[in-house]
Amino acid sequence: LDQFPSSSLPWTGTNNKNKVGGNVHTWTDEEAAAKLASLKPVTNGKLITVRFDSTVGDVLPWTFVPTQLDVKVVPGETALSFFTVHNKSKDKAITGVATYNVHPPKAGLYFNKIQCFCFEEQRLLPGETVDMPVFFFIDPDFESDPALTHVNNITLSYTFFQTDQDDDDDDDDCNMELTLINTCPMYSRFSFGSWSYIVIRILLSRLPCVKSFKSKVTVSH
Secondary structure (H helix, E strand, O other), rough: OOOOOOOHOOOOOEEEEEOOEEEEEOEOOOOHHHHHHHOOOOOOOOEEEEEEEEEOOOOOEEEEEOOOOOEEEOOOOOEEEEEEEEEOOOOOEEEEEEEEEEEEEEHHHEEEEEEEOOOOEEOOOOOEEEEEEEEEEEEOOHHHHHHHOOOOOEEEEEEEEHHHHHHHHHHHHHHHHHHHHHHHHHHHOOOOOOOHHHHHHHHHHEEEEEEHHHHHOOOOO
């Protein structure tokens, strides 16, 4: 990123003030950002609709919605979108972390997020509302992949989970997080990729009741 001006990115730094005044923690993919200097939309490229989907975990008292349902881009074109998050609690600050998924999976190989809020802990004050950004592009090589010839729609999905539940709820937390592990095929095999490893460590580190369980988990990253 030394030769790429940070002013060209929507957000700079790790902790960023968004337009409604809340703290939003984002990360930047330096490899993807470095491509921006030479990135150009594919001439006469296929118009792709990127749809946004959002959910929250059962115990998280937040609302979480995309500010727009979709955007249309051609490969090589950047797009900036926002998700609006609101803490419905009137008396408690709450921390959550989001995971994401791209469908169809093959398209995910070409979906480049330059800046995003996922995998970063986000803390909202009681009644606070913030807008969280995702800045992305679809790699121009998308056009030349025969497996994607008939793909005109991509869905970017996020799910927020709470990470700061009270100590007196440890047993319930344990059941909730172990359900997350057991219901996801990737987690149930106890072999995690690097991003999944980060998320599961955040979740497990907050649950004293699974200390013995952690020792049985084999991690590859």
